Amino acid sequence: xxxxxxxxxxxxxxxxxxxxxxxxxxxxxxxxxxxxxxxxxxxxxxxxxxxxxxxxxxxxxxxxxxxxxxxxxxxxxxxxxxxxxxxxxxxxxxxxxxxxxxxxxxxxxxxxxxxxxxxxxxxxxxxxxxxxxxxxxxxxxxxxxxxxxxxxxxxxxxxxxxxxxxxxxxxxxxxxxxxxxxxxxxxxxxxxxxxxxxxxxxxxxxxxxxxxxxxxxxxxxxxxxxxxxxxxxxxxxxxxxxxxxxxxxxxxxxxxxxxxxxxxxxxxxxxxxxxxxxxxxxxxxxxxxxxxxx
Amino acid sequence: xxxxxxxxxxxxxxxxxxxxxxxxxxxxxxxxxxxxxxxxxxxxxxxxxxxxxxxxxxxxxxxxxxxxxxxxxxxxxxxxxxxxxxxxxxxxxxxxxxxxxxxxxxxxxxxxxxxxxxxxxxxxxxxxxxxxxxxxxxxxxxxxxxxxxxxxxxxxxxxxxxxxxxxxxxxxxxxxxxxxxx
Numbered sequence: 001x002x003x004x005x006x007x008x009x010x011x012x013x014x015x016x017x018x019x020x021x022x023x024x025x026x027x028x029x030x031x032x033x034x035x036x037x038x039x040x041x042x043x044x045x046x047x048x049x050x051x052x053x054x055x056x057x058x059x060x061x062x063x064x065x066x067x068x069x070x071x072x073x074x075x076x077x078x079x080x081x082x083x084x085x086x087x088x089x090x091x092x093x094x095x096x097x098x099x100x101x102x103x104x105x106x107x108x109x110x111x112x113x114x115x116x117x118x119x120x121x122x123x124x125x126x127x128x129x130x131x132x133x134x135x136x137x138x139x140x141x142x143x144x145x146x147x148x149x150x151x152x153x154x155x156x157x158x159x160x161x162x163x164x165x166x167x168x169x170x171x172x173x174x175x176x177x178x179x180x181x182x183x184x185x186x187x188x189x190x191x192x193x194x195x196x197x198x199x200x201x202x203x204x205x206x207x208x209x210x211x212x213x214x215x216x217x218x219x220x221x222x223x224x225x226x227x228x229x230x231x232x233x234x235x236x237x238x239x240x241x242x243x244x245x246x247x248x249x250x251x252x253x254x255x256x257x258x259x260x261x262x263x264x265x266x267x268x269x270x271x272x273x274x275x276x277x278x279x280x281x282x283x284x285x286x287x288x289x290x291x292x293x294x
Numbered sequence: 295x296x297x298x299x300x301x302x303x304x305x306x307x308x309x310x311x312x313x314x315x316x317x318x319x320x321x322x323x324x325x326x327x328x329x330x331x332x333x334x335x336x337x338x339x340x341x342x343x344x345x346x347x348x349x350x351x352x353x354x355x356x357x358x359x360x361x362x363x364x365x366x367x368x369x370x371x372x373x374x375x376x377x378x379x380x381x382x383x384x385x386x387x388x389x390x391x392x393x394x395x396x397x398x399x400x401x402x403x404x405x406x407x408x409x410x411x412x413x414x415x416x417x418x419x420x421x422x423x424x425x426x427x428x429x430x431x432x433x434x435x436x437x438x439x440x441x442x443x444x445x446x447x448x449x450x451x452x453x454x455x456x457x458x459x460x461x462x463x464x465x466x467x468x469x470x471x472x473x474x475x476x
Contacts, residue, residue: 176316
């Protein structure tokens with residue numbers, strides 16, 4: 001069974017950056033962006049993430065499925081949840097009914113309860129802010145799978161401060177993937193030869209889960225048996241007694257330092273703006289109110 | 295017999311954490327590709343039993359890394375990107391059942407199976423609750439949406455998968471333990 005990493009060499013600006021600098025940038029931008037509900041600030045972070053995403057030069061064909069999922073999620077959450085109920089928003093969004101755009105009145109039969117769903121200008125602006133924030137996070141993190149070399153994860157996280165053993169575990173995990181995918185394919189073929197039809201699993205949810213056992217159990221148990229040999233081989237080579245070296249070494253270049261400084265500045269500035277000046281709360285532009293006749 | 299410690303992380307744990315992570319990543323990716331009717335719009339992921347089982351068999355740290363890293367690998371194989379809080383939630387789904395490792399001597403006994411199942415359910419509840427609630431400050435959704443829209447579907451399917459498949463894996467693993475003496 002073919003399992004391939006989404007990663008491939010693209011020789012782009014983003015891929016030529018040190019992976020540690022990229023992680024620092026992504027987390028700094030994430031923690032900066034989630035402090036704000038003011039659309040002006042969120043648009044800044046959205047633009048920053050969009051530039052980062054475009055620099056990764058991902059083709060639409062390879063990311064289409066992910067974007068369809070993200071957009072459906074955003075539309076459902078925003079469409080049903082935010083625009084109609086304003087949930088997740090501050091009190092100005094939840095309670096303010098002065099700027100109503102649409103309102104309906106519906107009486108529930110039998111019990112006679114009156115329901116008044118409404119859409120206000122505040123809810124609409126909040127929905128836009130929420131969409132912007134969700135897309136900012138998606139733009140930041142979707143390129144990771146496509147542009148970070150899986151062979152560099154171990155050394156990246158070791159150099160970011162993770163202990164040797166945890167980083168090596170990470171490195172080893174990425175190496176196991178193709179072997180385990182092949183074993184899964186062999187097991188699936190073997191079970192099919194015995195009449196097992198995974199595409200036609202019948203019964204309820206519980207019955208279907210139980211029927212997955214002939215696939216999951218042999219792959220897992222075989223892998224555990226094989227891993228015992230790896231443990232013995234590593235023990236014989238005295239694994240873990242001294243700090244280890246890594247096949248791939250990472251080296252910061254001036255542009256990586258520039259990105260790290262830029263990330264730190266963004267995070268510090270956003271914390272300062274929010275905590276010191278109290279700027280960044282939910283904001284409704286005057287022109288939007290005027291546009292709706294208020 | 296050597297007393298088990300939850301924080302042990304030697305060569306054995308390094309290898310099995312990596313194996314658990316790779317298995318979870320690959321199986322969640324491949325089983326997601328297979329057609330599974332009647333699962334509705336729920337995220338049906340039988341592979342969630344892997345971090346729980348690796349926790350039960352090799353300790354909480356192995357369970358945590360299997361879940362945390364395995365979710366990253368599965369997302370990377372599918373191209374979903376990196377979602378830290380959901381990775382952390384998956385890690386906790388392996389961490390909490392991992393404390394069963396301290397009490398289990400015989401993987402076949404009903405007592406062991408019940409302990410593993412109870413802790414697996416607890417792990418799912420804590421892990422998925424944390425991941426769902428994280429969406430409140432990451433995506434800006436409200437508490438009710440986090441619970442109804444994220445937590446309930448994720449936790450429900452993971453609990454069903456865990457309580458069925460973890461005992462099956464434990465019984466199969468018992469044969470290996472008997473054979474290798476580990």
